Amino acid sequence: MTADPQTHHAVWEGNIEELKGLVSEKAFSGESMILNMGPQHPSTHGVLRVILELEGEEVLSCIPDVGFLHTGIEKNMEYKTYEKSIVMTDRMDYLNPMGNGLVYCLAMEKLFELDVPMRAQIARIVLAELTRINSHLVWMGIGGLDLGVTSTMTYAFREREVLLDIFEMVSGQRMMSTYFRPGGLWRDLPDEFEGAVQNVLDTFPAKIDDYDKIITQNPVFVDRTQGIGFISAEDAVAYGLTGAALRGSGVNWDIRKAMPYSSYEQFEFDVPLGQHGDVYDRFIVRIAEMRQSLRIIEQGMKRLQKEKGPFRSDNRKYVPPPRAELGRSMEAVIHHFKLWTEGFRPPKGEVYVSIEGPRGELGCFLASDGSPNPMRVHFRTPSFVNLSALEKLSKNHMIADLVGIIGSIDIVLGDCDR
Amino acid sequence: MGVSSKLGNLGVVTTKLEDAVNWGRTRAMWPMLFGLACCAIEMMSTQAPYYDASRFGMELMRASPRQADLMIVAGRVSRKMAPVLRQLYDQMPEPKWVLAMGDCASCGGVFNNYAIVQGVDEIVPVDVYVAGCPPRPEQLIHGFMTLHEKVKEMKWYEWAGK
Numbered sequence: 194m195t196a197d198p199q200t201h202h203a204v205w206e207g208n209i210e211e212l213k214g215l216v217s218e219k220a221f222s223g224e225s226m227i228l229n230m231g232p233q234h235p236s237t238h239g240v241l242r243v244i245l246e247l248e249g250e251e252v253l254s255c256i257p258d259v260g261f262l263h264t265g266i267e268k269n270m271e272y273k274t275y276e277k278s279i280v281m282t283d284r285m286d287y288l289n290p291m292g293n294g295l296v297y298c299l300a301m302e303k304l305f306e307l308d309v310p311m312r313a314q315i316a317r318i319v320l321a322e323l324t325r326i327n328s329h330l331v332w333m334g335i336g337g338l339d340l341g342v343t344s345t346m347t348y349a350f351r352e353r354e355v356l357l358d359i360f361e362m363v364s365g366q367r368m369m370s371t372y373f374r375p376g377g378l379w380r381d382l383p384d385e386f387e388g389a390v391q392n393v394l395d396t397f398p399a400k401i402d403d404y405d406k407i408i409t410q411n412p413v414f415v416d417r418t419q420g421i422g423f424i425s426a427e428d429a430v431a432y433g434l435t436g437a438a439l440r441g442s443g444v445n446w447d448i449r450k451a452m453p454y455s456s457y458e459q460f461e462f463d464v465p466l467g468q469h470g471d472v473y474d475r476f477i478v479r480i481a482e483m484r485q486s487l488r489i490i491e492q493g494m495k496r497l498q499k500e501k502g503p504f505r506s507d508n509r510k511y512v513p514p515p516r517a518e519l520g521r522s523m524e525a526v527i528h529h530f531k532l533w534t535e536g537f538r539p540p541k542g543e544v545y546v547s548i549e550g551p552r553g554e555l556g557c558f559l560a561s562d563g564s565p566n567p568m569r570v571h572f573r574t575p576s577f578v579n580l581s582a583l584e585k586l587s588k589n590h591m592i593a594d595l596v597g598i599i600g601s602i603d604i605v606l607g608d609c610d611r
Numbered sequence: 612m613g614v615s616s617k618l619g620n621l622g623v624v625t626t627k628l629e630d631a632v633n634w635g636r637t638r639a640m641w642p643m644l645f646g647l648a649c650c651a652i653e654m655m656s657t658q659a660p661y662y663d664a665s666r667f668g669m670e671l672m673r674a675s676p677r678q679a680d681l682m683i684v685a686g687r688v689s690r691k692m693a694p695v696l697r698q699l700y701d702q703m704p705e706p707k708w709v710l711a712m713g714d715c716a717s718c719g720g721v722f723n724n725y726a727i728v729q730g731v732d733e734i735v736p737v738d739v740y741v742a743g744c745p746p747r748p749e750q751l752i753h754g755f756m757t758l759h760e761k762v763k764e765m766k767w768y769e770w771a772g773k
């Protein structure tokens with residue numbers, strides 16, 4: 194079977210003239226080589242394509258080409274009502290579905306001036322931190338795999354199943370949970386939730402120590418990561434890096450501390466910082482973040498035992514009546530029907546909310562024109578911004594190190610391209 | 612008598628060769644390491660210890676399409692990705708199979724919009740569709756087994772190419 198020649202060459206017949214200004218003059222005289230990496234490459238974490246200019250093994254410049262996973266999520270959300278478009282956010286950064294839902298719900302709540310009961314706020318924090326651990330586990334598994342520590346992937350995915358079981362327990366879905374809704378949660382936490390999270394709290398610290406050993410005591414790994422992919426604190430700030438990529442360089446900036454949301458200010462935790470700003474420090478910071486997440490979860494579980502109140506706001510303008518009421522009251526049925534078919538009409542306005550996702554600052558800009566659909570939704574996604582520093586990070590490194598550098602900024606292409 | 616039994620058995624031998632080759636193909640079917648989106652994470656879970664696709668001889672993911680038998684389209688295919696996907700498919704040696712994993716690869720899923728190819732069967736021939744967003748690893752394994760059933764039914768004259 195042969196391909197249609199027209200589509201066949203749509204991507205690959207690049208013209209070197211188009212790279213003028215992006216690569217050095219050497220590439221045009223043939224002194225350096227242009228090499229294409231991706232979009233199908235085992236260590237580009239999805240479908241990133243990088244155009245490399247090489248001199249021997251040394252990377253002279255590197256141009257990320259994104260958009261291979263562009264999904265039109267932001268545009269699609271404009272065609273759905275507010276509540277229905279939460280489904281879209283889960284599929285954006287697929288390692289952080291709860292976090293995406295959280296930032297979108299926070300933006301809606303800010304726009305609607307909707308209150309969230311305490312129980313829901315704490316539950317959100319617990320689940321968001323579980324998601325952070327989940328995301329870091331996948332990053333560790335794959336990042337280790339890229340650098341030759343193949344066992345991390347086996348361990349990480351074993352532990353991840355425990356977390357996915359919890360997500361499935363609360364929401365019915367392993368990954369795309371759509372559990373956070375404007376004003377609270379889809380439904381109350383099930384009774385088994387407490388035991389399952391307690392199991393995580395009991396078993397994970399020892400496991401995280403194991404990973405720490407696997408990584409920090411592995412001479413190959415240490416040699417391949419220390420002093421690689423350096424970025425100074427000033428540069429990291431100038432590039433707008435956030436998350437572990439920024440904290441690895443020693444800048445103390447965590448949205449959970451700087452601009453607390455969902456009552457993070459009532460929790461005690463530290464912000465782990467690196468010193469050298471290299472690949473190794475970014476690894477260490479993320480491992481330490483997992484421990485801090487466990488600390489937050491532990492505090493959260495203690496509070497959840499006391500906070501037995503409602504799990505969703507009772508503002509009937511935005512929140513549908515509970516199931517039990519539908520059997521009793523005709524008005525409730527009508528109201529429910531109206532909310533699910535037409536949706537609610539929020540006030541006009543624009544808001545921006547950001548949270549600390551596993552990869553960095555995840556922001557949501559939401560504009561409303563008073564109709565049941567959002568007028569514009571835009572996400573400030575950490576992967577996209579952090580990827581912009583790739584050129585800076587990988588300059589004058591060996592091509593083999595590039596793999597570790599891409600791993601260390603922890604991109605998710607779904608987050609980047611949306 | 613010896614000759615006739617041999618001749619008579621010849622037909623049996625040919626069918627058995629067919630079965631033997633087909634069986635062999637189902638036991639060591641190497642998928643291509645090709646993740647696109649969220650479904651790829653579940654595909655990795657399928658490879659990982661808990662679900663352990665190596666029970667089906669499918670744990671060895673080949674990064675190069677030239678060493679792969681099966682393309683698992685794990686995720687949404689954007690219009691920008693479509694030519695790449697087609698090229699990868701063309702690079703795979705015969706016999707080759709395609710498994711569309713997830714709603715996006717099967718029909719566009721929740722993304723009925725300008726950016727996403729509405730079903731990967733617009734670009735490559737698909738053998739098995741696995742529904743779900745994302746499909747659970749069990750569902751993917753069921754997809755594998757369905758594909759194995761299909762391969763076992765193949766005739767020798769189909770081996771050279773479909």
Ligand code: SF4
Nearest residue numbers: 649686713714715744
């Ligand atoms: S089917 Fe669902 S999980 Fe799979 S790629 Fe599409 S949106 Fe992601």
